[in-house]
Amino acid sequence: MSIKELIEVSQRYGSDPECVLAGGGNTSWKTKDTLFVKASGTALATIQETGFVELDLETVRAILRQDFPADSAAREAQVLSALMAARKKGQTMRPSVETILHALFPYAYVVHLHPALVNGVLCSVDAEKTIGELFGDQVLYVPYTTPGYVLSKTLSDSFETWTAHGKSFPSIVFLQNHGIFVAADSVQEIDKIYSMVFDRIRSRIGRTPDFSATESPVLEQSVNALFDKAAELKDALVKAACRYVESPCIEFETNKEILKHAASASDFATLNGAFSPDHIVYAGARPLYIPHTILDAIQEGAKADTVQAALAKQIGSFIEQEGTYPHVIVVQDVGAFGLAKNTKAAQLALMLFNDAIKVSVYSMSFGGPHFMAAADVDFIKKWEVEQYRSTVSA
Ligand SMILES: [Zn+2]
Structure with missing residues (x-):
């Protein structure tokens, strides 16, 4: 047992996109009195020893015995400073919110992940x-x-009830609309548990998502034509978004699965919400859906100003409802646009959007x-911790 094994297992799961995306997921290793946990916002795929924060194990556990204010913002701020204070001398990184x-x-x-396959169950009606x-x-x-203090407290209480019934401490914890915790005394055991979990869920999956490139079945056009149209729309979207976002960046992606969900408002309904905190952090609370009448307008030679004004109106009413601009804009029969303040964040939004599609299909x-x-x-939208996490990753 060593930190080397923790780094190895973290990088391995971290570089598998089926298990971890962006800054999602976290891992830890503990000795008798020390806890090494991933620093907030660090990517598991490339993590090194410096990506882990060293904390005093007993001091972290004792946080749950302290009293905190009822107001959630004040409470989370105090819990965070208690966590920071539990760090060993010389530690400068901020420990994961799930420490x-x-x-x-x-x-x-402990290897905590948000795999799309597992979330297909955990974000379903029959979870x-x-x-x-x-x-x-x-x-x-x-x-x-x-997430945060309330989840820690809930889990701690559940563990107490569990062990009070004489059951041995669970190695697997499933969190609805969130992800899975797997804990064991060796990395081999962690691997065994994860492959058992994946196998059992896979055995119950009916349809798996298909992200291959497509000759649009809807438009009966080549991928190139689809991209040309997207380029025109992208240009209009950038100009429309300028009214709300300072120098917006827009990325475009389309594939069979996106088009399937963008075929109509009712097809889109299975994506019109938030599956987990991770999805909200990187891709927003929900995507904005724009019907293809906007395409018809472009095709019929509408002036650029008119198209932009129509798009700006849709973005504006989304902002009115959600309090923030959409990070993903789905255009019927075309594909998905990631919208953010920089290219990397726009790409992350699309990555998490594709993950949401996977979750939806599995569900x-x-x-x-x-x-x-x-x-x-x-x-989650208001939570300072998550805001910190998305800034670190972007
Ligand atoms: Zn989590």
Whole structure:
């Protein structure tokens, strides 16, 4: 057991896009009195020893015994300073927001991921039922809980009830609309558990998503024609977005699966919400859907000003509803545009949007998608920790 093994397992899962995207997921290793946990916003794929924060294990665990204010902003601020204070001397990085969860497990290694396959179950209507059917009562299922202190407290209470019943400490915890925690005393055991989890879920998947390039079945046009049209739209979108975002960057992507979901407003309904905090952080609370009447206008030779004004109006009313501009704009029969203040963030938005599509497609095998509740979405939108995480990654 060593930090080398922690780095190896972190990089391995971190570089598998089926397991980790952007700054998502976190890992830890603990000795008798020290916890090494991923620093907030660090990418697992390339993490080195310096990407982990060293904390005093008992001090982290003791945070849950402290009293905190009821107001969520004040509470999270105090929990964060308690976490910062639990760092060993000389540590400068900010520990992952999920640090306390890692400390709770009495196992040496913890690998926490948000894999699309697992979230296909956890973001579905039949999440709890399916977890029960697939994994029995040896795993812990936790209904959606606000991340941060509240989730740590909830999990700690659930663990207490669990062990009070004489059951051995769970190695697997499923969090609704969030992801999975796997804990074990060796990296080999972690791998064994993950492959068992993936195999069992895969055995129940009906349709798997298809992200291949396409000759649009809807437009009956070549990919090039589709991209030409996208270029024109992209130009109009940049100009429209300028009214709301300082020097906006727009990236475009289309594939079979995007087009399938962009074929009509009702096809789009299975994407019109937030699956998990990660999706909100990188791709926004929901995408904006624009019907292809905008394409017809371009085709019929509408003036650039008219097209831009029409797009700006749609973005404007989205901002009115959501309080922020859309990070993903889906145009019917065309594809998806990532919109952000820089190219990397626009690409990340599209990456997480494709991940949301995967989750949505998988969820169809378990009763269909189940989005986060509006109040939970608002909490994440306002949460300082998540804002910090998205700035570090971008
Ligand atoms: Zn997480």
